[in-house]
Amino acid sequence: MRITRRTLLLGAGAGALSVLLASCTPEPEPTPTRTPTRSPEPQPTNGVPLPAASIRSTWTSDQYAFGAVSFVPAGVGAETRSALARPVDDRLFFAGEATDEEAPATMRGAIASGERAADELRDAAGDGERIAVIGAGLAGATAAARLNDAGFEVTVLEARDRVGGRVYSRVDDAWPLPPQLGAWLFGEADADLVQTLEAEDISVVDLAGSLWRSPDGDTDAVATESLTAAIATAQAAPVDSSVADALVAAGVDTADPTILALLALLSTASGAEAAKLSSWFAPPLPPTEPGAARDSLLPFIEHTLDGVQVGLNQPVTRLAYDDTGVSVRMGTGEALSFDRVVVTVPLGVLQEQGIEFDPPLPFANRGAISALAMGSIETVWLRWDEPFWNAEEAVWHTVGGDVGIRTWINLLPATGENVLVGIVGGDAAARFSELGKDEAITLALEALGPYAA
Ligand SMILES: Cc1cc2nc3c(=O)[nH]c(=O)nc-3n(C[C@H](O)[C@H](O)[C@H](O)COP(=O)(O)OP(=O)(O)OC[C@H]3O[C@@H](n4cnc5c(N)ncnc54)[C@H](O)[C@@H]3O)c2cc1C
Known part of the structure; x- marks a missing residue:
C-alpha cells in the first residue's frame, strides 16, 4: 500500500498522480x-x-460512520440491502456491510460486498479505466485490491487519517495489546477469515x-x-x-x-x-x-491494499455522474474525474447525507437508505x-x-x-x-x- 499521509491526489484524469498538501479535517479520535x-x-x-x-x-x-452496524427494522425486507447495492447507471457501485444480505454487520459481509461490487464494476467497465473507491474499510480495501489486480487504475479516497474504518486496532504504549475499538470477534462462520489472519501472523x-x-x-x-x-x-x-x-x-x-x-x-x-x-x-x-x-488487525488491511494508491484525509462530499464518468468532489472543494466509482461509506453516512449525489440516487437506492437502520x-x-x-x-x-x-x-x-x-x-x-x-x-x-x- 502506498499511503500518502495528509495528501490529496490530483491529476488522476491525466493518468498520472501529482500530490498536493491537503487541509482536510482529521477524524475525531476516540479519547x-x-x-x-x-x-x-x-x-x-x-x-x-x-x-x-x-x-x-x-x-x-462518529461523522464517518454515524453508528456501528446496519440492521433491518421490523417490516423491512432483507432484500432492501440488495436495493442499496444496486449499481446506478453502471457508474456508481455500492459496497459495505449494509449491502450484504448474507452476513451484514460483520467483517465477513463487508469483504464479500467488496468482492461483489468489484465484479459488478469489472463487468461494466472497459480496460484500464480510472476507478475511485470511496472508503478504506474492509469493503473498500477488498474492492480496490480486486480491481487493481484486474488492471484498473484504482484510487482509494478515505476521509480518516487511517485505513480500516470500523476495524480499528489502537496501537498505544499504555496497552500491552492493542485495544480493538471496532470489530475483533469471530464465530464459526469466520473460519476462513481467521485462517487468513493467522497466515499473516495475526493471532x-x-x-x-x-x-x-x-x-x-x-x-x-x-x-x-x-x-x-x-x-x-x-x-x-x-x-x-x-x-x-x-x-x-x-x-x-x-x-x-x-x-x-x-x-x-x-x-x-x-x-x-x-x-x-x-x-x-x-x-x-x-x-x-x-x-x-x-494483535492489531491493521497489517491485514494494509496488506490487502498493497500496491493500491490510497489518499487519507480525503472526505468525499459530492459525486456528480453522467454517462461519461463521475466527478468526485473532496472536502477541500477540489474535484477529481473517474470513469466509475465504488461507494463503500457506511449506511449512516448515506443517511446523514454526508455525500451529495448529483443527480439524486434513484428511488430504489434512496428508499433502501431510508428503510434500513444504523x-x-x-x-x-x-x-x-x-x-x-x-x-x-x-x-x-x-x-x-x-x-x-x-x-x-x-x-x-x-x-x-x-x-x-x-x-x-x-x-x-x-x-x-x-x-x-x-x-x-x-x-x-x-x-x-x-x-x-
Ligand atoms: C464496535 C463495533 C464492533 C464490531 N464487532 C464486530 C465483530 O466482532 N465481528 C465482526 O465481524 N464485525 C464486527 N463489527 C462490524 C464490522 O466492523 C463492520 O461490518 C465492517 O468493518 C464494515 O466494513 P465496511 O468497509 O463496510 O465499512 P467501514 O469499515 O466503516 O469503511 C467505510 C470507510 O468509509 C470511510 N468514509 C466515510 N465517509 C467517507 C467520506 N465522505 N469520504 C471518504 N471516506 C469516507 C470511513 O472512514 C471508513 O473508513 C463491529 C463494528 C463495530 C462498530
Whole structure:
C-alpha cells in the first residue's frame, strides 16, 4: 500500500498522480484516558479499583460512520440491502456491510460486498479505466485490491487519517495489546477469515467459558430457547414483527431480568433495540465462545491494499455522474474525474447525507437508505496492574441490577493481560456514546461491581 499521509491526489484524469498538501479535517479520535499506572484503589461504592488505562469508542456520533452496524427494522425486507447495492447507471457501485444480505454487520459481509461490487464494476467497465473507491474499510480495501489486480487504475479516497474504518486496532504504549475499538470477534462462520489472519501472523485467541452473574452472585446460564423459539415462530408468520413483539406473542415476560440480559447480548451484535429489530431478519446471538484478535488487525488491511494508491484525509462530499464518468468532489472543494466509482461509506453516512449525489440516487437506492437502520455498539477497554476479579471465564453476562454495560470480555485467561472489555449495544450504547470520558469510565466501573472479588 502506498499511503500518502495528509495528501490529496490530483491529476488522476491525466493518468498520472501529482500530490498536493491537503487541509482536510482529521477524524475525531476516540479519547484514550492515559491515567498514570497506580496501585489499585478500592472504590468505596462497589470495590472496583481505578484502572491503570482506559479507552472507549464513540461510533454512534462518529461523522464517518454515524453508528456501528446496519440492521433491518421490523417490516423491512432483507432484500432492501440488495436495493442499496444496486449499481446506478453502471457508474456508481455500492459496497459495505449494509449491502450484504448474507452476513451484514460483520467483517465477513463487508469483504464479500467488496468482492461483489468489484465484479459488478469489472463487468461494466472497459480496460484500464480510472476507478475511485470511496472508503478504506474492509469493503473498500477488498474492492480496490480486486480491481487493481484486474488492471484498473484504482484510487482509494478515505476521509480518516487511517485505513480500516470500523476495524480499528489502537496501537498505544499504555496497552500491552492493542485495544480493538471496532470489530475483533469471530464465530464459526469466520473460519476462513481467521485462517487468513493467522497466515499473516495475526493471532486469534479462544475466549473460553461463560459466566452469568447477578448482583447477588452467580446464576445459571440463561437459556436462549425462549428467545430463539419466539423468533422462529415469528419467522413463520405471514407478516414480520419486532423481536420484542415476537417475545410478547410467545408469552415471554420481556421485563424478566434474564430476558433483558439476553436482549442486551443480542444488541451487542445487532446494535438495535428488540422493539425495532425485525424478527424475520434478526442476527443470531453472538457466539458463546468467540475467537478474539490478539494483535492489531491493521497489517491485514494494509496488506490487502498493497500496491493500491490510497489518499487519507480525503472526505468525499459530492459525486456528480453522467454517462461519461463521475466527478468526485473532496472536502477541500477540489474535484477529481473517474470513469466509475465504488461507494463503500457506511449506511449512516448515506443517511446523514454526508455525500451529495448529483443527480439524486434513484428511488430504489434512496428508499433502501431510508428503510434500513444504523444500530449502536460501543466498547470500553480497561486495564489494571493487578486483577481485582477471580473469574476464570472469558465472557461475562450480568443479569439484573441497574447496570449500563452487561457484556464483558475477560482477556486475562487467554492473553495473560489484566484487561476487561465492555460491549454495549442499542439505546444503552447510544447513551454511553454521549457521556464524557470520565462519566463513561465511571459507568463502566459501576457496571463491574458484581465481579469485584
Ligand atoms: C464496535 C463495533 C464492533 C464490531 N464487532 C464486530 C465483530 O466482532 N465481528 C465482526 O465481524 N464485525 C464486527 N463489527 C462490524 C464490522 O466492523 C463492520 O461490518 C465492517 O468493518 C464494515 O466494513 P465496511 O468497509 O463496510 O465499512 P467501514 O469499515 O466503516 O469503511 C467505510 C470507510 O468509509 C470511510 N468514509 C466515510 N465517509 C467517507 C467520506 N465522505 N469520504 C471518504 N471516506 C469516507 C470511513 O472512514 C471508513 O473508513 C463491529 C463494528 C463495530 C462498530
